[in-house]
Amino acid sequence: METNKPDIRQLTEEALSAFFKEHGEQAFRGRQVYEWLWKKGSTSFEEMSNLSKETRKFLSENFSIPRLNIHSKQTSRDGTIKFTFKTHDGHLTESVLIPSGSRITACVSSQVGCKLNCTFCATGKIPFKRNLSQAEIFDQILTVKNKANKLYNLSLSNIVYMGMGEPLLNYGDVKASIKLIASEKSLGFSPRRVTLSTIGLPEKIKKLADDQITFNLAVSLHSAMDETRTRLIPINKQYNLESLKKALEYFNKNTGKRITFEYLMINGINDSIAEAKALAEYCKNFPVKINLIEYNTTGDPAFQKPDPQKLNEFKVFLESKNLVVNVRRSRGDDIDAACGQLSGRIK
Template identity: 40%
Template sequence: MNLPVVEPNRIESSAAKDQKKDPRKHLLDLSAEELTTWLTDKGYPKFRSKQILNWVYQQRVHDFADMNNLPKPLREELAESFQIWNAKEVVAQTSSDGTDKLLVRLADGGEVECVLLRDGPRRSICVSSQVGCAMGCVFCASGLDGVDRNLTRGEILEQMLRLQARLDSEERLSHIVMMGMGEPLANLDRVLGALAMARSEEGLGISPRRITISTVGLPPAIDRLASSGVPYNLAVSLHAPNDELRTKLVPVNDKIGVQAVLESADRYFQTNGRRLTFEYVLLGGLNDSSLESHELVTLLKDRNVLLNVIPYNPVEGLPYHEPTRQSIADFRRVLEDGGVNVMFRQRKGGEIDAACGQLRRNRNKTE
């Protein structure tokens, strides 16, 4: 199966050139074990690793000079060898509902978006895994210019920390969603490495049951994720109940097929017992008819799934529209009557560039 997946070795291209400007490594690329090894090789005790990680992930410090329980020589050596943050925040937007959206420029000039959502006591973040996206979903701003490269483990974690830094001191991150720019399962090794730190006690300490990985549905990668043994939530972007329509909306489906996606999702459920979520962007006049809703009932009624319906957030330059209130109501009624567990997502960040990839694209147009 020849899927447009970005392989890890493609990540070196322009980023390697930028390393000449600053030879220091990205601290966030190191696992706890790798940091411990670096410390012991330098003659420092192992326990310093836990102290450093505590400063970075829990006390939200991104300057080694502020780590005042470390000896000064170690702080100086860390500063000479590593950067904690190596990207730059170039645009920040805040919505009246408390949603923050950041455009972050990476060391090689690539740009990605990430979002902080405040909803009652929840503090959820949505994080990118690639610069751009190769999946080609026709209604999505992220993939309009294709994919440049995979993000590193550290670049994924830095988005999390930058969003965490926007919280008040008494606030804590509660949920992580890998649903920003890119296809997380096309960069699975680095995504899993970043999430391992996010869920560890030395890192952000977020339960895997509060971490969701979103995918268009790449069966071999879903099986690999299942074999990791960590019960992350899986959200599959379905968007259509049949191959003809789904291939129009999600071109990669032509090489996969709806049935193969469903079967791999079923295997994931059988492995870890976590209820699956299927995402369905509702496009006015395109996938919101009675025909599609009845087909969805046939596909999902006997599966332990949640169907998350997302009314389309229009993107300038794309010919797709929001569904009408009536079509939303009719769609919901058919699904509920058919016994499908369904939720309609409330839009967040309505007055900012909320759609994934929209902020980056709109900014590029004005430069």
């Protein structure tokens, strides 16, 4: 619901303390409110039970807490759950809870829609509306975390920024959200268990290196041949594989971090041995881990699941070059929650 009152979650802890001081209250109220908002995920001032009734009323007269609301929820036969959220201004965005043995991964969105129009991706087909705020990213994570606890009695183990949108085109809020959830005044979630997955924007990757990030970087490569990659990822025309490689070398040199390559295997497009050779060559200058992911159909007949035998041959070839390769089966494909399938189809 739209409201004219300012969003209290735009205020830092220091700004909250200053607000209380200005209004004749003790500054430590700022810390209390901050923890209600970011540790407990309060949805209303009423819940803030260690504040007086008057203070709660005063806060609700001055501020709002516009949160993401669960619009719908779908559960896959494999236990994966897709949440569709509605923003305060009426947009839809999605997150996925992926259980795997004793691990629970949250896949979160960074934007409503996406500007980059990757041809294989359902999100790319819906118009870009806006970036999600730090608070809206936090809401997704907290929702998945609480559901994991409630439904599976498990703590959240990993977070991947791999839902709707290109996280590096929402650099400030994405980075701020990771810093926030890492804070002991919030969820205390280790950045080492967070992965940002990007289509590969060289300038922003260099910025991540300059900013000395402590979370992990995954790049959706999908082909190490420019012609194929541009067909799948049009922005590759502007930022080709060579410029991406230079940025990744810089990233590795400055952070010492290994890079994960996500490689969606799509039948007849990027699954040949020639593609595998190009990929092996591309991986020569920095340490990588390669995740081969079976493509999930999104209704476009041009893109189909790979032949299992070809997928295996591709994997064996890469392993023969001493590369670390995992084959990932996409989860939640029956509810359009798998890689490349998030599209806000629920209206």
